[in-house]
Amino acid sequence: MARTLTLPATQIRAPGRRVALKNTLVHLVLLASVVVVLLPYYLMISTSLKPIQEIFTDPFKWLPSRLAWENYVDAWNHAPFGRYFLNSTFISVTETLGVLVTSALAGYAFSRMRFWGREVFFVIFLGTLMVPGEVQLVPNYITIVRLGWLNTYYALIIPWLASVFGIFFMRQFFATIPQELQDAATMDGASHWTFLWRVVVPLSKPAFITVGLLSFLGSWNALTWPLIVTNTPEMRPIMVGLLSFSNEWGTQPRLLMAAATFSVAPILVLFFILQRYFIQGIARAGIKF
DSSP states (O other): OOOOOOOOHHHHHHHHHHHHHHHHHHHHHHHHHHHHHHHHHHHHHHHHTSOGGGTTOSSOOSSOSSOOTHHHHHHHHTTTHHHHHHHHHHHHHHHHHHHHHHHHHHHHHHHHOOOTTHHHHHHHHHHGGGSOGGGGHHHHHHHHHHHTOTTSHHHHHGGGSOOHHHHHHHHHHHTTSOHHHHHHHHHTTOOHHHHIIIIIHHHTHHHHHHHHHHHHHHHHTOOHHHHHHOOSGGGOOHHHHHHHHHHHHTTOHHHHHHHHHHHHHHHHHHHHHHHHHHHHHHHHHTSOO
16 A cells, blocks of 8 residues: 655745745835836825925925815916927827828738748848937938928928837737638638738737827827927927926926926826737737747
């Protein structure tokens, strides 16, 4: 008869304790990371809600004695933020739509169509990601000036209607769609255009949301290029307007933090709404290379 060996209780508990200790340490590190990331946002919001007499108190007050919502009204009235928001919304939405269209078309061509030199062209295409954006500022600016687009929406939108990363991301995502679907569509007489818009696009909603969200965030947060090609308040997007506001009212932290809060609020809300699709798009795009 076979004997059954029984381990001492201390040997059974030891691995469980190590796992519990490891999990505790991981959670502590994650919690510390969350605090480090969220602390600046908390200070921004709390400062924007403090009365003026509580801004430079000693010791520092983490919570305002009352919510001074008038700071937001004052900040809004001290600069044409309505115009800034309108400009940023129009520019960001237009850029995002353009990036989605060009990324879908080019990504489909690189992933589902067969043509000579496809892989070589794709590698060269990806090589442009290694070129720093600052290097392109001068030639792009000269082009804009010669076209007569300085201080117009054309200068703010048209150079960014295509994204190398967006095309790469779409190509990676489209490559995960089973080849059998394309074969079946081809047997039914569907062209590449039909297969793209009736099969690929409906199946790629997470990819479109991911590329669209990244494009919108990049356009909304853009500062250097809009600062170069605009010279009037009527054409400034929100980040350039916020920079101008900080130069004029930087000595008033309550106004500056209030302006910063309602400037970043739209993109934070948009990200939290679409984060589920964003994670899906990132996860699926990395399956096949």
